Each structure stands twice: as structure tokens, then as C-alpha cells.
Amino acid sequence: MAKVKTQFICSNCGxxxxxxxxxxxxxxEWGTLVEEKIQPDVVDRKSRVSLTGQLAKVEKIDKVAVQDQPRVKVELGELNRVLGGGVVxxxxxxIGGDPGIGKSTLLLQVSGQLAKTGGLVLYVSGEESAVQIKMRADRLxxxxxxxxxYPETDMSLIxxxxxxxxxxxxxxxxxxxxxxxxxxxxVGSVSQIREVTAELLQIAKTNGITIFIVGHVTKDGAIAGPKMLEHMVDxxxxxxxxxxxxxxxxRAVKNRFGSTNELGIFEMKTNxxxxxxxxxxxxxxxxxDGATGSAIVVSMEGTRPILVEMQALITPSVFGNAQRTASGLDRNRVSLIMAVLEKRANMLLQNQDAYLKAAGGVKLDEPAIDLAIAVAVASSYRDKExxxxxxxxxxxxxxxxxxxxxxIEERVAEAEKLGFKRVFIPExxxxxxxxxxxxQVVGVATISEALRRAFDEDGNDYKARNKTNPYRISQENE
Incomplete structure (x- = not known):
């Protein structure tokens, strides 16, 4: 009996x-190499052959016939936005996501909407029976x-x-x-995922069939399987x-047919x-109203301006090293802005613990949020709202x-639409x-000027307003 040959494949990168x-x-990565049997080579197993038996051929680029197929729009406009205008x-x-987040619900709704547009839909489930899917479809x-x-897992039958x-x-x-x-x-090994995805890719590209794939994610939030999986899809x-x-x-992290900066927001309900x-x-x-450590930023998510509340809590550090914790924000960006505040705005933050978050669970990473982060930190540190x-x-x-x-025009217009009276922007x-x-559009050139004008440190009625502020604990000596 011939000895079985094995190899070790990294489940993270392949x-x-x-x-x-x-x-x-x-x-x-540590502990990611998994032992698998070496598969014998199969000649011409991955040739691009369409379902009608047509083989791929070499063509001059000028001779390639381009079929102008419009995108298919579904009823969920947020999905159309993220895809770049509809399904290509x-x-x-x-589509990846945590267990129970709603991936199957989303695709079941999309499947029904695509069927209404005149397309024929085949829903293949390897996790649920047809009765389970039917029960959820009736609810939706x-x-x-x-x-x-079609409840099946065998790719040859599919x-x-x-x-x-x-x-x-x-x-x-x-x-x-x-x-x-x-x-x-x-099932679920690196080899299986790679081969299954390769066959689905061949079916999609040789026959013009649109394929949606659900992918599980790891504890770190990345899609399980080799990274090659994300490179193969569109x-x-x-x-x-x-x-x-x-x-x-x-949100889209890769899109060959549109922007990767778009964001779609849904609410999960019974229906x-x-x-x-x-x-x-x-x-x-x-x-x-009146809480310190809060500032509003107008962030651009693709083509959509979104107003998000930045929250900061600055407290004296109990231990020797000050903590920097951020939720929905880049921790390195927060540390950088706090260093600028300490150097350019005369704030002693090296002995202060800082906890920051973007309210609502959204993740922000564009440069335009810097000023709002700085104002939120200064508001909490000085205890001024x-x-x-x-x-x-x-x-x-x-x-x-x-x-x-x-x-900037779109950002300011969105703030005005939601009833804001004043917006601080770069001069x-x-x-x-x-x-x-x-x-009122206020142009500021430096962080010191922005803080001075945001907290009415030019005079005005700051002290009068703070006498009745229930969230104010103490006031600095000015």
C-alpha cells in the first residue's frame, strides 16, 4: 500500500x-498550519468550459465582443449603493459577517427581489433544509x-x-x-474552500451567472479560509x-465595479x-444636551455625508502608564491627535486615561474627523460642553x-439640513x-483657534451658561 503523502497548509494565507x-x-500567524492529503493532479480539470461546452479561446482585444448589460437594481437601495449602482x-x-447577524436573511430578501425582476434564482443551502428556508421566507x-x-453540499450535483x-x-x-x-x-478545509470557489468562479465567468457566496468569519472578524478567497471574487x-x-x-472592502467607500445601513425587524x-x-x-466630551463630525462614507457623535472621556490615570482606548476609531490616530493637543494647545494629557468612541457602532477612518476628536477630548479634559x-x-x-x-459643500449642507446652527471648517x-x-460657517486655521472659538473663550456667555449645567463637575481657573 502506497504511503499517503501529506502537506501542511496555512488556513490564514494558504x-x-x-x-x-x-x-x-x-x-x-501561530497555529494555523493544518495537515491535508496531497491531491493527485487532474489533467485539464479547471479549463474554462461553459455549460454549453464552449471552450475559452485566445482573441485580440479589438475583436472581443462586449455585451452592454445594465446593472440589475433590487428594492434595497442601500445594497444598490454599496454595490456601486446595482448587481452586475x-x-x-x-458576503461575510458574524453568526446570526442576518446574512441569510439579507440574501433571502435579495433573492425574492431578483426573482421579481424576471430572473431565475437558485438558492443553494448547505446549512438549512428547504422547510426551514420556506418558513423564514413566509415570515419575510x-x-x-x-x-x-436546493439543500445540497455536493458541488458535482450543484x-x-x-x-x-x-x-x-x-x-x-x-x-x-x-x-x-x-x-x-x-469539509471547510483550505483545499475544499479553494476548489469550490474556483469552480463557482468558472461557472460565473463562462456563463454570465451572478453568484452570491456567504462566508463565515473568524474570531478576528476576517472571512474564514485562505485570503485567496477574497482575491478570486469581484x-x-x-x-x-x-x-x-x-x-x-x-460595507464593501473590495469592489471591481464600484467604490469601496460606500456604506449601507439597515434595521433588523420582524419582517x-x-x-x-x-x-x-x-x-x-x-x-x-449639556454633556461634556461630545462633538459632532460630518463624515463622508462614499457619496453620503453622515453626522456622527464623537465621545471622549478623559480621567486621571491611576497607574503609571496612561491608557488609550478607542471604539470605532483608529487608536493610533487618537494618540497622534492627543500628542498635538499636548504640544500645541497646552493640555497635560500624558497622565490622563483617554476613552473615545464613535457613537452608534459606526467605524470612521477619514482625516476629516480629526477636529471633532480634538474638540471632544478638550471638552472632557476642561469639563466644558x-x-x-x-x-x-x-x-x-x-x-x-x-x-x-x-x-466641504456637501458636508455643510447635510449639517444645515439636520438643523445645526454653526459648523467649524478649515479656513x-x-x-x-x-x-x-x-x-454659520466658521473658518479656523489652527487647533488653538478652533478650541478658543468652540468654547466661547473670547468672552460671550460661557460662565452664565455653566451655572445651570448639571453635568459640570468642576470649573478650571481661567
Missing amino acids: YNSPKYLGRCPNCG PGSMIL GVGGTDFYL RKQIEELKPDYVIIDSVQTMQEPDITSA TVLYFEGDMHHSYRIL GLNEVDNPSEIFLEERI TKMGDAFIGEIGLTGEIRRVSR NNLKGWNPKGKI
């Missing part, structure tokens, strides 16, 4: 090693004569059904449960949210996922200057622009 290694030399025929879309009000269910039905859309829920019969490794979407809250965020047309109201609805009608936009440089940001953004709205 690196191959003839022997076990505690740490992957390619990606540096023949594309392959990967999903159905149709061109909507087929391909056979695709050849018979010739669907326009295929949903695979999930890729980790599918298996290639020619591969002897366990679009990678992450479905995020808190299990204790009803709001869900859909399924509903769109949130004005997310700014959600992020601001629980803001407390910002005005409820103020918003802050601007990038902070290491020398303390406020640098210009993009799309350079005012050059060549004459604001005509009712909102």
Missing part, C-alpha cells in the same frame, strides 16, 4: 509546507415561481442542477459547507452590527431588514494647523467658496 511549523513563515450580471459577490414575505431551493435550470442568479449559503467530491480533505461585502442592537451596517434612509438621525438621537448646534470638520496636522478636506476651504445657507 502557504504550503512539507512539515509542521508552529508559526507560518508567510503571514506570521456575471459577477461573484462574497418572499416567494415566486422563478425562485428555486453544477448538474445549474446546467439543467440555467439560472440567472445562484446563492451559495455557505461556501464553508460545500465540498468537491474529488478532494479528500475535510466584490467582498462585510455585514456588521451588534447582536444587542437592531442596526446593521453593510426582515429595512433600509435606513437618514442614518444621521440614528447616530444623534440619544445625544444629551460644546454647543448642541455645532459641528466640526477638519484634518489636524502635526504643527497644529487645520488642513482642508474634500467635498482654506473657504477660499473661492461663498456659503449661502442659513448655517
Whole structure:
């Protein structure tokens, strides 16, 4: 009997090693190498052959026939936004997210909507029976004569059904449960996921079938399986949210047919996922009047301006090293802004613990949020509240200057639409622009100037307002 040959494959990056290694030399992760049998080579097994038997051929680029197929729009406008305007025929879309976040619910709703547009949908489930899916579909009000269910995990049988039905859309829920019969490794292994995805990619590209794939995620939030999985597909979407809250965020981390900066927000209800047309109201609805450590920023998520509350809590450090904790923000960005405040705004923050978050569970990483972070930190440190009608936009440089940001007109217009009275922006953004709205636009050049004008340190009625402020604990000697 011939000896079975094995190899060790990294479940994180797909690196191959003839022997076990505690740490992957390619990606540096520990304990990710898994032993698998070496599969015999199969000649011409991955040739691109369409379901009609047509082989791929070499063509001059000038002779390639381009079929102008419009994008297919679904009823969920938030999904259309994230995809770049709708579903591209023949594309392959990967959706990842935590267990129970609503991936299957989202795709079931999308499947029903695609069936209404005249397309034939094949929903392949490896985790649920047809009865379970039907029960959830009845609750969501999903159905149709061109909507087929197929509870199966064998890729050879799935391909056979695709050849018979010739669907326009295929949903695979999930890729980790599918298996290639020619591969002897366990279901969900690196080899199985790689081969299953390769076959689905071949079906999509040679036949113009749009395929949606559900992917499980690891404890770190990344899609389980080799990183190659994300490289093979056209679009990678992450479905995020808190299990204790009803709001869900859909964002693209890769999109060959659109921007990766777009954001879609949904609310999970009994009848399924509903769109949130004005997310700014959600992020601001629980803001407390008179609370310190709060500042509003107008952030751009793709083409959409969103107002988010920045919250900061600055407290004296009990231990020797001050802590820096951030939720929804880059911790390194927070440390950098606090260093600028200490150097350029005369704030002694090295012995202060700092806790910051972007309220509502949204993640922000653009430079225009710097000024709002700085104002929130200064508000908590000085125990001075910002005005409820103020918003802050601007990038902070290491020398303390406020640098210009993009799309300032749209940001200011969104703040005015939501009833804000005053917005602080970089002074350079005012050059060549004459604001005509009712909102007061304040141009600031440095962080010191921004803080002075935000907290009415030029005089005004600051002391009078703070006499009745229940959130004020103590007042600095000015």
C-alpha cells in the first residue's frame, strides 16, 4: 500500500509546507498550519468550459465582443449603493459577517427581489433544509415561481442542477459547507474552500451567472479560509452590527465595479431588514444636551455625508502608564491627535486615561474627523460642553494647523439640513467658496483657534451658561 503523502497548509494565507511549523513563515500567524492529503493532479480539470461546452479561446482585444448589460437594481437601495449602482450580471459577490447577524436573511430578501425582476434564482443551502428556508421566507414575505431551493453540499450535483435550470442568479449559503467530491480533505478545509470557489468562479465567468457566496468569519472578524478567497471574487461585502442592537451596517472592502467607500445601513425587524434612509438621525438621537466630551463630525462614507457623535472621556490615570482606548476609531490616530493637543494647545494629557468612541457602532477612518476628536477630548479634559448646534470638520496636522478636506459643500449642507446652527471648517476651504445657507460657517486655521472659538473663550456667555449645567463637575481657573 502506497504511503499517503501529506502537506501542511496555512488556513490564514494558504502557504504550503512539507512539515509542521508552529508559526507560518508567510503571514506570521501561530497555529494555523493544518495537515491535508496531497491531491493527485487532474489533467485539464479547471479549463474554462461553459455549460454549453464552449471552450475559452485566445482573441485580440479589438475583436472581443462586449455585451452592454445594465446593472440589475433590487428594492434595497442601500445594497444598490454599496454595490456601486446595482448587481452586475456575471459577477461573484462574497458576503461575510458574524453568526446570526442576518446574512441569510439579507440574501433571502435579495433573492425574492431578483426573482421579481424576471430572473431565475437558485438558492443553494448547505446549512438549512428547504422547510426551514420556506418558513423564514413566509415570515419575510418572499416567494415566486422563478425562485428555486436546493439543500445540497455536493458541488458535482450543484453544477448538474445549474446546467439543467440555467439560472440567472445562484446563492451559495455557505461556501464553508460545500465540498468537491474529488478532494479528500475535510469539509471547510483550505483545499475544499479553494476548489469550490474556483469552480463557482468558472461557472460565473463562462456563463454570465451572478453568484452570491456567504462566508463565515473568524474570531478576528476576517472571512474564514485562505485570503485567496477574497482575491478570486469581484466584490467582498462585510455585514456588521451588534447582536444587542437592531442596526446593521453593510460595507464593501473590495469592489471591481464600484467604490469601496460606500456604506449601507439597515434595521433588523420582524419582517426582515429595512433600509435606513437618514442614518444621521440614528447616530444623534440619544445625544444629551449639556454633556461634556461630545462633538459632532460630518463624515463622508462614499457619496453620503453622515453626522456622527464623537465621545471622549478623559480621567486621571491611576497607574503609571496612561491608557488609550478607542471604539470605532483608529487608536493610533487618537494618540497622534492627543500628542498635538499636548504640544500645541497646552493640555497635560500624558497622565490622563483617554476613552473615545464613535457613537452608534459606526467605524470612521477619514482625516476629516480629526477636529471633532480634538474638540471632544478638550471638552472632557476642561469639563466644558460644546454647543448642541455645532459641528466640526477638519484634518489636524502635526504643527497644529487645520488642513482642508474634500467635498466641504456637501458636508455643510447635510449639517444645515439636520438643523445645526454653526459648523467649524478649515479656513482654506473657504477660499473661492461663498456659503449661502442659513448655517454659520466658521473658518479656523489652527487647533488653538478652533478650541478658543468652540468654547466661547473670547468672552460671550460661557460662565452664565455653566451655572445651570448639571453635568459640570468642576470649573478650571481661567
